[in-house]
Amino acid sequence: MTLALDPTQALHTWSLFRTMGRYVAPGSAPSGALAENTDGGGLGLLELPAQLASHGFTSAQLCHFYLPTTEASYLAELRAAFETASVDLEVLLVDDGDVVHPEHGREQQRWLATWLDVAEQLGAPRVRVPAGDQPPSADTLALSAGRLRELAAAHPALRVLTENWRGLLVDEVATTRLLDLLEGEVGLLIDTGNWDGEDRYRQIAAVAGQAECSQVKARESAPGVLDEEDLEQSLRALAEAGYAGRLSLVYAGSDDDEWGRLAQMQGVVRRVLA
DSSP states (O other): OOOOOOGGGEEEGGGGTTTTTTOBOTTSOTTSSSOOBOOOOOOOGGGHHHHHHHTTOOEEEEEGGGOSOOOHHHHHHHHHHHHHHTOEEEEEEOOOOOTTOTTTHHHHHHHHHHHHHHHHHHTOSEEEOOOOSSOOOHHHHHHHHHHHHHHHHHOTTSEEEEESOTTTOOSHHHHHHHHHHHTTSSEEEEETTSOOSTTHHHHHHHHHTTEEEEEEEEOEEETTEEOHHHHHHHHHHHHHHTOOSOOEEEEOSSOSOHHHHHHHHHHHHHHHHO
16 A cells, blocks of 8 residues: 655654553563563554554654564554555554674564565565664675665565664764665665764764655754754755655654644744755
8 A cells, every 4th residue: 555645644653652551562672782672551553553643643663673573464453554544554663683793683683574475464665774783894885785675575475664873873974885785786864863963963964865665853952942943954955965755753852742842843844855
């Protein structure tokens, strides 16, 4: 299912981490970056698509750790829930795994492959995986490219993406080099909030033109207060690069009213687009 939509109607589901009860499924974060939590009592995943639709969202990037099980029957039920709500599952986001780990990289690659199988069962056309969490070097970039290409080759029905993220893709230089090594076999998801520094907007603009998906992240100028100026500059960096895809909003701030802050972000995006 592919929908024509207002670019402000796309959402990265990390934005609703509190709403989802801070749920992290057992076994979904082997690195320990996220603590497992099944006792939050938040919105159930099967209810999420209808809630997205009720708040005006028609596209979702789904975090893998929200899935309480990967049993085929559950995946079919979740796929049907997205279809019934007319919410397009743009990409499954696998938020763990380090394919360039010096000891466990191959094992992590096999673990990621199981999530590519899940993405196929959910009917997601894309899956995003980390490029690696080691410092960039000629060796680590080449190793990442080789293993990401292997993942993509083994799942030709999926478009595999990676992100300007984690220890490997720390700047535009490393990201551009990896994309060159991937030779188009694996694509890029650009996250506007993953790089810091005074030149971050220039760096985003330097690579975003090659991106197929985005995550437009809101920083805070104070606890619970969106930094609207930063959000506007990030959007302009994407426009400068010629990025024309969906703008999947990411609220990662401290306000528990996640829906309210997302509505505020939508207002900023509409103002900039106008």
